[in-house]
Amino acid sequence: MSAIQVLLTQSRARLMLLPVAVLFTACATSPTPPAPQAQPKPVDDRPVAAAPTPEETTVRNLAALQDRLYRVAGPLLTNNTALCKAAARNLLGFTAKNRHSYSPEYAAAAQKVLGLSDRLQVMGVLSPSGAERAGVQRGDTLLTVEDQPLPEGANAERQAAGILAPLVSKRSAVAMTVLRNGGAVQLNVPLTNACGFGVELGNSDAVNAWSDGYRVMITRGMMNHVRNDDELAYVMARELAHNILAHPSRRKLSATLGGIIDNLTRIRPDTSSMSGMAGVKPVPQDMDAMADRLALYLLARANYNLDGVIPFWQRTASQYPATVLNAYTAQHPATAARVAAMDKALKDIRAKQAANRPLVP
Numbered sequence: 001m002s003a004i005q006v007l008l009t010q011s012r013a014r015l016m017l018l019p020v021a022v023l024f025t026a027c028a029t030s031p032t033p034p035a036p037q038a039q040p041k042p043v044d045d046r047p048v049a050a051a052p053t054p055e056e057t058t059v060r061n062l063a064a065l066q067d068r069l070y071r072v073a074g075p076l077l078t079n080n081t082a083l084c085k086a087a088a089r090n091l092l093g094f095t096a097k098n099r100h101s102y103s104p105e106y107a108a109a110a111q112k113v114l115g116l117s118d119r120l121q122v123m124g125v126l127s128p129s130g131a132e133r134a135g136v137q138r139g140d141t142l143l144t145v146e147d148q149p150l151p152e153g154a155n156a157e158r159q160a161a162g163i164l165a166p167l168v169s170k171r172s173a174v175a176m177t178v179l180r181n182g183g184a185v186q187l188n189v190p191l192t193n194a195c196g197f198g199v200e201l202g203n204s205d206a207v208n209a210w211s212d213g214y215r216v217m218i219t220r221g222m223m224n225h226v227r228n229d230d231e232l233a234y235v236m237a238r239e240l241a242h243n244i245l246a247h248p249s250r251r252k253l254s255a256t257l258g259g260i261i262d263n264l265t266r267i268r269p270d271t272s273s274m275s276g277m278a279g280v281k282p283v284p285q286d287m288d289a290m291a292d293r294l295a296l297y298l299l300a301r302a303n304y305n306l307d308g309v310i311p312f313w314q315r316t317a318s319q320y321p322a323t324v325l326n327a328y329t330a331q332h333p334a335t336a337a338r339v340a341a342m343d344k345a346l347k348d349i350r351a352k353q354a355a356n357r358p359l360v361p
Contacts, residue, residue, distance in 0.1 A: 055109035066201045070124040072232050075302035077194040084195035084244045090168045093129030093192040096120040100154040118152040130190030140178035202264035206326040211239035212257035213248040231312050233304045237295035276325045285334040289341035296345045301359050
């Protein structure tokens with residue numbers, strides 16, 4: 001996520017050809033009917049669309065994965081301020097980028113595929129959020145906030161953050177002007193109090209996830225591993241829990257983990273630095289158990305289905321055991337202890353739900 005954010009069923013038609021039997025009789029002296037005249041084929045002069053370039057395909061695929069992360073993160077971030085008090089803050093509730101948010105070799109692809117220009121454009125809207133209620137839409141181009149023009153160009157994200165940070169800290173809503181369908185639209189956007197953690201996509205095939213105290217990063221490999229959004233939420237909630245519990249700083253690994261996230265958020269990360277454990281020691285058993293317990297409360301409060309959480313982590317540990325050094329279990333090896341902690345927390349949560357008691361650890 002940038003500094004100003006918080007944040008296919010194909011049907012196939014079958015053509016069935018029914019053979020038609022044409023019966024006819026003719027004597028040997030019957031004249032041969034004339035051969036049908038070939039009809040000229042119509043000329044299709046429509047231009048043939050060019051195949052997408054590798055850069056365009058990459059940008060489109062990564063954007064789709066990041067959209068999914070935002071969608072799954074929304075309920076976790078907005079429904080858990082009571083459990084992330086130190087990290088709760090007012091957010092605009094949307095993400096924005098321009099073509100310069102991508103490295104120079106992908107800027108043209110981002111412009112063509114995503115419609116990005118020099119101006120900042122809304123890429124995703126947190127749900128639920130004040131921005132969603134106010135009508136902020138993906139594709140809106142940001143023009144002004146509180147009558148201040150928003151910057152354009154290569155440093156627009158950073159400069160906009162400098163304008164927006166003092167506003168969101170002092171107000172309950174901000175007045176914004178966006179460009180939509182060629183016209184200016186005035187919006188009053190209520191700020192959203194949410195857990196202020198960034199959620200990033202890691203451009204790696206490794207089945208892993210990291211958190212550095214401020215951000216959560218889930219790899220492309222992990223997103224391919226999960227079978228549905230609930231399972232993706234299980235991973236995200238654990239890493240959010242590590243951040244809430246300040247585990248990265250307590251382990252003195254915030255800088256190392258931050259470096260991993262910085263690297264893997266690039267379109268072309270340095271994979272040579274990601275061999276083995278990438279300098280990260282396994283999480284102690286007690287910290288993992290604490291994170292699992294808190295993660296289940298985060299999930300329950302966000303209304304995610306908890307029935308599959310233990311089977312998911314057992315399947316992950318079976319498919320990617322601790323011997324796979326760049327995968328999740330190597331960094332979280334105490335699977336048996338984690339399952340025991342989750343089983344206990346699930347019983348506590350279900351008892352509180354049955355008694356209509358607050359869902360707090």
